[in-house]
Amino acid sequence: MDKKLIIAIDGYSSCGKSTFAKAIAKELNYIYIDSGAMYRAVTLYCLRRGFIGDKELNMPGILGELKDIHIEFVYNPDISEYETFLNSENVEEQIRGMNVSSHVSRISQIHQVRSRMVELQRQIGVLKGIVMDGRDIGTVVFPDADLKIFMTASVDIRAKRRYDELRGKGIDINFEEIRNNIIARDITDENRDISPLRRADDALVLDNSRMTVEDQMEWVRKIIEEKFDVSRN
Ligand code: DC
Numbered sequence: 001m002d003k004k005l006i007i008a009i010d011g012y013s014s015c016g017k018s019t020f021a022k023a024i025a026k027e028l029n030y031i032y033i034d035s036g037a038m039y040r041a042v043t044l045y046c047l048r049r050g051f052i053g054d055k056e057l058n059m060p061g062i063l064g065e066l067k068d069i070h071i072e073f074v075y076n077p078d079i080s081e082y083e084t085f086l087n088s089e090n091v092e093e094q095i096r097g098m099n100v101s102s103h104v105s106r107i108s109q110i111h112q113v114r115s116r117m118v119e120l121q122r123q124i125g126v127l128k129g130i131v132m133d134g135r136d137i138g139t140v141v142f143p144d145a146d147l148k149i150f151m152t153a154s155v156d157i158r159a160k161r162r163y164d165e166l167r168g169k170g171i172d173i174n175f176e177e178i179r180n181n182i183i184a185r186d187i188t189d190e191n192r193d194i195s196p197l198r199r200a201d202d203a204l205v206l207d208n209s210r211m212t213v214e215d216q217m218e219w220v221r222k223i224i225e226e227k228f229d230v231s232r233n
Contacts (some may be wrong), residue, residue, distance in 0.1 A: 004030075005147060006130055006132070006145045008132060008148045008200075009021045009024075009131065009134075010137050010149070011135075011151030011206075012151070017134075018036075019213055020216050021131045022081070032082060032130070033073060033133075034082075034132075034134075036133070037084040037092075038071050040084070040104050042107055042113055043100050044094055045065075045069050045086060046061075052103050057106060062107075062113070063112055069116075070086070071086060093169075105184070109193075118136075121137075122141060125141070135195065139198060147224070150205050204223065
């Protein structure tokens with residue numbers, strides 16, 4: 001394909017955004033960027049530094065060290081995927097654990113954290129030929145993205161997918177805990193003051209509750225072919 005696109009994928013937690021975004025990136029030979037991983041990495045940093053209390057955040061601590069938090073995505077050829085690095089350490093596993101998941105919404109509500117992440121995301125976007133997933137990619141980060149997709153699926157299906165994923169990784173977790181975490185994150189994501197989760201007016205909605213990844217790929221291939229008149233090799 002000649003024209004390099006920016007594809008923005010937003011939607012609720014555990015909808016399969018990253019699986020879908022990765023599959024699109026692979027097929028088009030694009031770079032895949034998981035913006036949620038960036039907020040997770042900042043959360044991990046704050047947890048390690050003791051900045052996250054039960055009720056309160058140590059805001060001076062967080063803001064004072066924001067400039068010391070460096071996040072990169074490094075391609076691992078062994079698994080053909082990008083992995084998240086925090087200050088040169090591979091944290092891909094740790095950012096997916098329940099501890100980070102339980103606190104990430106609080107950290108991603110901080111206006112200065114969001115500005116810094118959006119700045120980094122736009123820098124990566126200059127490359128074009130990227131698929132980025134998150135909550136505000138089509139609304140805030142790339143309002144002019146070539147293609148915007150807004151994903152959704154039922155809460156029970158999302159909880160089951162997350163449960164299977166974590167269990168598959170050998171993480172001992174209870175289904176209700178995951179379900180409650182997803183519901184809580186939906187509420188925080190949709191109701192926060194800055195960049196709340198919402199569908200961009202020009203985003204196409206994809207409810208994948210009853211779709212396989214291949215079904216979703218067929219759906220998006222058709223759209224890309226029609227919208228951009230491209231032939232895939
Ligand atoms: O997609 P995820 O579950 O890994 O995202 C982790 C958290 O980060 C989620 O609670 C919402 C937040 N997030 C965000 O606020 N903006 C983004 N662009 C991506 C994620």
